[in-house]
Amino acid sequence: MSNSEPHITLYRLQACPYCERVVRTLNDLGLDYTSRFVEPMHSERNVVKRVAGSRPVPAIVDEQTGVTMSESANVVEYLESTYGDGGAR
Amino acid sequence: MFDFDVVDLPETDHVTEGETAPDFTRPLVNGEFWEDASLSELTDEGPVCLVFYSMDGSFPATYIWNELQDRNLGDLLTVVGVSISTPYAHERLIERRDMDFDLFADPANDVARDYGVETDLDGMAGIEEPRPATFLLDEDRTVRYAWVAEEWPDFPPYDDVEDEIRTLVD
Numbered sequence: 001m002s003n004s005e006p007h008i009t010l011y012r013l014q015a016c017p018y019c020e021r022v023v024r025t026l027n028d029l030g031l032d033y034t035s036r037f038v039e040p041m042h043s044e045r046n047v048v049k050r051v052a053g054s055r056p057v058p059a060i061v062d063e064q065t066g067v068t069m070s071e072s073a074n075v076v077e078y079l080e081s082t083y084g085d086g087g088a089r
Numbered sequence: 090m091f092d093f094d095v096v097d098l099p100e101t102d103h104v105t106e107g108e109t110a111p112d113f114t115r116p117l118v119n120g121e122f123w124e125d126a127s128l129s130e131l132t133d134e135g136p137v138c139l140v141f142y143s144m145d146g147s148f149p150a151t152y153i154w155n156e157l158q159d160r161n162l163g164d165l166l167t168v169v170g171v172s173i174s175t176p177y178a179h180e181r182l183i184e185r186r187d188m189d190f191d192l193f194a195d196p197a198n199d200v201a202r203d204y205g206v207e208t209d210l211d212g213m214a215g216i217e218e219p220r221p222a223t224f225l226l227d228e229d230r231t232v233r234y235a236w237v238a239e240e241w242p243d244f245p246p247y248d249d250v251e252d253e254i255r256t257l258v259d
Binding site: 011034035036037038039044045046047 | 121125176180
């Protein structure tokens with residue numbers, strides 16, 4: 001698709017507070033991202049299993065760093081340490 | 090095809106052949122997730138058959154997608170649907186029909202209005218949806234073929250649609 005495609009993809013569930021926490025962090029850091037909404041039923045989240053290795057959301061795929069990660073506390077920490085003040089990038 | 094009275098729909102000033110199809114961005118649902126996507130992202134990849142259909146769960150929705158699926162049109166170009174149904178309903182339709190096609194969710198019916206194919210539903214107060222319509226678009230989003238229902242219910246002229254598609258992609 002377009003060349004300006006964000007390098008971060010967030011797999012999220014509508015109204016999931018843990019997902020919103022990651023969204024807030026992405027916004028705070030000024031990071032562009034693609035939102036992919038998945039089904040509430042855990043067993044139907046095959047795409048998340050495929051890209052992240054397990055089905056829980058939120059999960060992110062960062063094509064710039066090659067990092068794939070789930071669990072909101074981990075994701076927030078990763079984003080802040082990678083893209084926040086004093087981050088590596 | 091059906092042995093019951095059909096209702097004539099009023100004339101409409103819809104998008105037609107030679108015009109540029111209006112671009113739009115809506116959640117695009119596949120069998121696994123949905124994300125915002127624009128029509129032009131699809132046409133950038135090649136010709137697109139854009140199918141407006143009645144809300145998921147209605148019998149015309151079932152008939153149309155069964156027929157398009159049986160004709161394997163997805164092998165020739167991108168076939169994509171638009172209805173007022175939510176992404177959750179689209180997920181169920183795709184799963185139940187084992188569909189290869191993605192569906193745009195447009196609950197406010199704005200896309201249908203942009204194309205001039207909106208219609209009110211008798212007996213469903215406050216709900217408006219697209220009338221059945223099929224637009225064949227080339228890579229520049231130019232409309233190469235347009236069919237818009239003039240009565241309700243009505244179904245795309247599948248043989249014509251398939252012929253036009255084969256002519257366009259050959």
